[in-house]
Amino acid sequence: MTALTLVVPIFGLVVIGWFAAITGLLSERVSEGLSEYVFAIAVPALIVATLTRPGMSGEIAWGYWFSYFGGAAIAWGAGSLIGIRREGVERRGAILHGFAASQSNTIFVGVPMILQAYGEAGAFPLFMLLAVHLPLMMGAATFLIESDGERSLVQRLKGLGLVLVKNPIFLALAFGMALKIAGVAPAGMAKALVDDLGGTASTCALIALGAGLTRYRVLHDLPGASVIAALKLGLHPFAVWVLAFHVFTMPPAYAGVAVLFAAMPVGINAYLLAARYRTEQGLVAASVLVSTLAAAVTTIGWLLVLGKS
Template sequence: MHTVVSVVLPIFALILVGWLCRKSNRLGPNAASEINRLVVWLCLPALLFKVTATSSWAQIWQPGFLVAFTGGCLLVFFATLGWRLWQGRALPAASIDGLSASYANTGYMGIPLCLLVFGQDGLEPALIASLLVVCVLFAIAVVCIEVGLQSERHIGRAVAVVLKALLKNPLVVSPLVGGLWAAGGVALPAPLLHFLDLLAAATTPCALVSLGLFLAQKQEGPRVGAWPLVAIKLVGQPLLTGVLAYKVFALPPLWADSALLLSALPTGTGPYMLAEYYQREAPVVSRSILLSTLLSLLSLSLCLLWIAR
């Protein structure tokens, strides 16, 4: 429990800082939106580019782990997406709900937690999971949102509209450019790498402070619907991923345990970034992040007890 608390408390501290800054009017009513734009257009693209540009195929090629962890994420995402569409939600809102139920906080919580639990060996699965979450799951959600937002009826024009929107989206372009850079086999110059490090390091604190600022404002729109997403995230996803990791693919202990622990993490700030950026479902998403982070003290502790068996 102490291990989990030591990782979770700084998250609440950053959210609280943003909340206090808005309540005390140290930061204005537009601060949440503007800081989130900073994350979406500068910090997160720098992180995505750096991660993909500095990764090698040998590092990320762990087939069983890739399929187990990604399979758990995508199955939960599309199941939640289908459920929300069946309830009558529009595709953009349903996509953000699906992301809230499947987007694990692998970067800020997963990496330090795996290092604490598994030692240096835990860094590799945590990094691979972070790459999958931000470059695969996140990108699929962006595609679904853009498809839902386009209003063209002609299939050819519709595809053109979606592709044009995606090519303008920094969260899609940056990992693609990073992958092309990595394929070229050229190392990033030291000044560029340092520049990217500075921007990338600001991603999580800025996103969490922006979330706190948003929560301090009077929120318009529905807030109901967060609890099912939290239950799916903290119970459904780790159960599904655990079955894939332990039973279906019979992964080695380190990789199976890592897949389970990483899938049990609470919802990260990615869904909130998209909800705020696209002006969709932000109250529900912010509530999901807070509730899942708080309840993850219990769910992660149970996973640690299972791992220590």
């Protein structure tokens, strides 16, 4: 499998989704429903099916976490510093600049890409990173944004907890790990149902992502969006690559998963936070679009660096 043959089918499905949306083959209502299906049903089923699969186990060294989140902290810091220096950007906006530069699109692009590239060897580190990535990144962003607000620490923790317990991905990760620890795995009709639902996750996620790109307007702030995209697709994975391959020691598949995870485009969660706090919405939306389009090329480069050629 070459880098090109890996990337083209994945981003080809994104293009198909985008084309279907702009030509009216998929209405906005249908594309939103497809996104909700992926997020609430298909990907959770894939997570449970993968975590409960026989032989799905491994050890995660601290170097793995330090490599990924150390790289994320570098990209976040750089993005926030650039945001602070931009005229008219307030403190919350600068935090969102950094968050967008370090928040990966894991569900719609990362999971399909990494499973294709590393298969069984990459599944365990991928889903372990996914489990930590969501609460840590969203929690840090929420705390930083609201640190000068009137809400107490207890209120912020309660709010974050409510967000997590309502998140299907987080719940699926918790449920899958609980089944794994208990030594229980779906069997018979239950297994067939979970496998069938999980099998639709990758294709539906990529189609939904492509259809969703029509909602974003790249011309809102093309220079700013390009800077964030460069940090997300360049600085973030480069920092993780240095840490994973040259500072810490871990299995090659784990290091590769961390780098590819970081090489994904700006995640939708960055836009959701911008919309929630009503700041830098246009810039973050444009960065999602620019980084997703650019990732079709930059991902090939990172796959070549990782020896997937």
